[in-house]
Amino acid sequence: MLKQFFIICSGADQDILEGCSKGEQTKYVGIGATVFFTAVMAFIASSYALFTVFDNVYPSLFFGLIWALLIFNLDRFIVSTIRKRDRIGREILQATPRILLAVIIAIVISKPLEIKIFEKEINTVLLKEKNAMALQNKKEVANYFKSDLDKNKAEIEQLQLAITTKEKEVNNYYETYIAEAEGTAGTKKLGKGPVFKEKIAKHDLAKAELDSLQVRNRTRIAELNTTATSIQTDLDKKITESQPIIDGFDGLMARINALNKLPWLPSFFIMLLFLAIETSPIIAKLLSTKGEYDFKIEDQETALQATIEQDKYQRELLVKTSATIHDKIYEDLAQDKSIYDLQRKNATELLKLQSNNFLEKQKQTL
Template identity: 60%
Template sequence: MLKQFFIICSGADTDILEQCSKGEQNKYAGIGATVFFTALMAFIAASYALYTVFDNYFAAIGFGLIWGLLIFNLDRFIVSTIRKNGRFFNEVLQVTPRLLLAIIIAIVISKPLELKIFEKEINQVLLEEKNVLTLANQNQILKQFSPNIKALETEILNLKKEIEVKQTEVNQLYNTYIAEAEGTAGTKKLGKGPVYKEKRNKHDALLHELETLKLENKTKIKDLEQRIVKLNKSYDTQVTKTQPIINNFDGLMARITALDKLPWLPSFFIFLLFLAIETSPILAKLLTTKSAYDFKLEEQELALKTNILQNKNQSEALLKTDYAINNRVYSDIKDEKELYNYKRKKARELIELQADAFFKNQKNVL
């Protein structure tokens, strides 16, 4: 049962193979098994590749099954159309386009399986790329908010510096009137005289201005700090919104690009493995000698070709004979008076019918 299934997979004529030896049947069963398992690997590879695209098991398996059947049909067609004619050079020319197609199929099959085999390494590369993209995204978004935040922070510093300058002036006036009272500076008279009172009043007025300035600037600073907090929240919100796009940066194209960044030798060996699997039925049929199956198939095709040529020649001879007979018949009867009178009678009847029909049409119009 299984052997018969693999023989069908090989594309060989089962009726002819039944007349061949067991060894010949086993050879084509092996070729069919290779075709079947290649299609199975194509189904698995395509399903995995499409799962990374659709993220849905049913869609991936459905399209993967279609792809596997397509590869199966192509391989079966390639193997079944190779004919052994005993001339190696002609057979190589016959196989060359099929080998090129097999190489393309091997590349298409091996690439998704490479993605699965090196999945952990690819995930590491993707993680590093995501981190780079995350930092770049944060910096890019920060450029939109940074000028406004820096302007507000500068304004806060200016307000604080304004208070510090006023505080310095108040301290200087404080030291001045204290020194005047102690007699260490100014008039150098001990006690609280008119000069002391004047300096004290100036200090108190400036101190009042300082307190007012502190209250005003404190309100302004609080408002500016709230605006900075809002900008920081907007920045965090923007980063949060764009982060899922980066997190989903692991599609098929991204994984293939990440695979190309890994060492090429392991991937190359996997490709060679699938290339060997894909081309093995073709090479096996090319390198084997002409066997009983090939002779019987050639004999059957030759018999069919001979039969077609015989029918063609017979039809051509029959057509020529028919032409010759018809020419003689018409040549013999062309001068017969009876035939002439009969055709003349029929022609007259036809003309009369046409005249009557024309008359009726014209009468209906009038």
Template identity: 60%
Template sequence: MLKRFFIICSGSDTDILNSCSVGEQNKYAGIGATVFFTAVMAFIASSYALYTVFDNLYTAIFFGIIWGLLIFNLDRYIVSTIKKTGNIIDEIIQASPRIILAIIIAIVISKPLELKIFEKEINQVLLEQKNELTLANQNQIAEQFSPNIASLQNDITNLQQQIDTKEAEVNALYDTYIAEAEGTAGTKLLGKGPVYKEKRDKHDALLAELQQLKAENKAKITNIENEITTLKGAYETQVASTQPIISNFDGLMARVNALGELPWLPSFFIFLLFLAIETSPIFAKLLSPKGAYDFKLEDQETAIKTTVLQNKNQRETLLKTDSAINDRIYTDLENEEELYTYKRKKARELMQLQADAFIKHQKNAL
């Protein structure tokens, strides 16, 4: 049962193969088994690849089955269409397009399995790429908010400098009227005289201005700090909203690109393995000698071809003979007086009718 299934997978004629030896049957059963298990590997590879795209197991399995059947049909077609002619050059020319197609299929099958085999290494590469993208994303978003935040911080600095400047002036006046009272500066008279009172009044007036400036600037600084907090909150919100896009940066294309960042030699050997599996049925048929199955298949095909050619030649001969007979018949009829007289009579009647119809048409026109 299993042997018959693999023979069907090889694309060979089961009726012809049943009349061949067991060894011949085993050869084609082995070719069919290779075709079948290649399709199984294609199903597994495509299911994994599609799972990374759809994130749905059942969808991936459904399309994986379709892909596996497609690869099975292609492989079966490739193997079944290679005919043994006995001329190795003709066979290689015949097989070259099929070998190219087998190479393409091997690449398509091997790539998803490479993604699974090197999944941990690919995840490490993707993590590094995600970190780089996160920093780049934060910097790009920061460029939208940083100028406004910096401008607002400069406004706070300027307001604080106004307070510091005014406070320095107040402190200078305080030192001046204290020195006047102590007699260490100014008039150098000990006690609180008119000059002291003048300087004290000037200090108190400037101190009142300082208190008012502090209150006004503090309110302004508070408003500016609220604006800065709002901008920083907007920045954090935008970063948080864009981060899931970066976190999901692990699709099929991203994994294929990440695989390209890894050393190429292990991936190349896996590709060679699948290339050998995919092309082995083709080379098995090319390298194997012409067996009983090939002779019987050729005999059956040439028999049909001969029958078709015979039918074609017979139809051509029949047509040629029929044409020759018709030529002779019409040549004989050409010289018959009775046929000439009859046809002359009918032509005369036709011309009379045409003349009558013409005269009637002319009368109606007048």
């Protein structure tokens, strides 16, 4: 059962192969097994690659199966169409495009499996890239809101500076009228004289202005602080909203790029392994000697070719002979007087009809 299945996978003619030796059958069983297991590896690789795209098992398995069947069909076609020739040069020339196709298939199959094999290393590279992207994103978002925050901060500082300046002015007036009352400055007379009253009046006026300025500026500062909090909230929200996009930066293309940033030698050897697996049926056919199966296939093909060429020659000869006979018949008929008289009579009647028809048309136009 398994033997028959692998023979089917090899693309060999089962009826012809059944009449061959056990060794010949074993050779094609091995070729068929290689084709089958290459398709299995293609199924695993494509399913994993598609899982990184869909994040769902079922569509990944479905499309992975379709891809595996496609690879299986291609490999089976490549192997089954290679024919053993009398000269090795012709065999290599025949196999060259098939080998190139096998190389492409091997690269396509190996890449997703490389991604899975080096998954931990790739995750490390992706983590570094995500961290760098997160920092860059925060920087860009901060720069986007920077002008509004700087403008808000500058206005708060100006309002606070106005209050501080007025407080200093009020404190100076306070020190001046206290010194006047103590007699340590100004008129240097102890007590609350006219100068003292004048200076305390200035202090009270400045203090009233300070109180009004504090109420007005602190109200505005509170509004600006609320605005700053709102801007900061928007900034944090923007960063939070963009973070899932950065966290999701682990798709197939990102992993392939991350794989390319790792040392190339391990990945290269894995690719060579799949290249050897994919091209092994072709190489096996090229290196093997011309076997019993090949002779039987060649016998069938040459017999069919000979039959086709013989049928073609007979048809060409039949056409040529028939043409010669018909030429002779028509040549003899051309000499027959009765046929000539009949043709002359018919032509005369036809001319009369044409003349009468022309006359009627001419009358209608007058």
